[in-house]
């Protein structure tokens with residue numbers, strides 16, 4: 001079945017809503033002197049209003065490039081070479097892959113915002129946090145000028161302070177005058193979220209937003225995202241290598257390996273009935289409180305291949321304990337195994353996995 005037909009099918013099986021964002025057969029390559037690197041190859045996914053999709057996989061598998069492609073922020077030598085990205089809300093349908101740069105600027109911030117692992121990617125050290133959030137608000141209203149008109153300085157300032165309050169910055173009325181370095185790591189992360197949310201985007205893309213934070217702060221930031229999502233019915237695409245974060249926040253999960261999606265499922269299904277050996281490997285190598293004390297943690301042998309050395313056949317085959325001849329020769333298709341459950345493995349549904357930790361709340 002062609003992937004677009006698969007997408008239609010999955011949509012009707014999981015929810016009747018239209019997706020807010022639909023990515024179909026996305027391909028983003030880097031054209032270096034040495035080689036053409038297929039960083040994202042035939043990726044399809046949907047994100048629904050008020051829902052969280054977790055995009056998970058080891059470092060280098062193409063998660064960030066997928067996010068940057070959605071934002072149309074891939075810089076040369078990278079380029080989107082195929083596929084379609086469609087954004088659909090009450091204002092209508094926009095095919096992001098066809099928008100001009102000025103049109104795309106209206107989408108960034110206003111419709112889709114992105115936050116990063118390192119807040120200083122978004123925050124400028126030489127300006128106060130308040131002035132940076134104000135700038136984002138003014139820019140957004142200028143872009144929206146033909147509909148909303150200009151925003152008064154007083155109203156913009158109120159929105160800025162409200163956005164800092166919303167993310168739990170204590171003393172927001174005073175602290176907006178502070179510079180980014182005057183905030184702790186966790187608070188800086190909150191400021192970055194405030195800036196991203198100041199224009200009320202419908203979709204937040206969060207690329208490893210808690211990786212640099214200690215566990216307590218990490219839990220607070222995830223809780224904050226969940227609260228804001230519930231209040232605003234915002235959709236979230238969370239990118240992470242950490243299945244614990246996925247378990248906390250995601251409704252659906254897409255597992256990515258070597259530039260492709262290898263498994264997609266509702267979060268509960270992925271944790272209780274994983275069908276791809278790579279997903280199983282990720283689950284096994286996840287530390288769990290109590291049970292694994294003193295035990296050596298399982299790892300997946302080998303490393304994620306670099307796009308210039310992708311193996312033939314199934315890209316996971318050199319690391320797979322279940323590899324057979326066909327896996328070395330033929331790349332498997334993404335197939336539907338159960339409603340909403342997609343797997344790219346020749347033997348999906350035929351393998352039995354021992355010793356897979358199935359409790360998603362265990363980590």
Ligand SMILES: Nc1ncnc2c1ncn2[C@@H]1O[C@H](COP(=O)(O)OP(=O)(O)OP(=O)(O)O)[C@@H](O)[C@H]1O
Nearest residue numbers: 030037039058059060061062063064065066306307
């Ligand atoms: N600027 C670039 N030039 C060349 N290749 C790149 C560039 N950026 C990314 N790539 C390639 O794209 C592949 C996917 O990178 P990407 O950053 O999306 O991975 P990731 O899964 O997000 O990993 P991480 O969590 O480490 O960011 C990498 O293996 C790399 O080869």
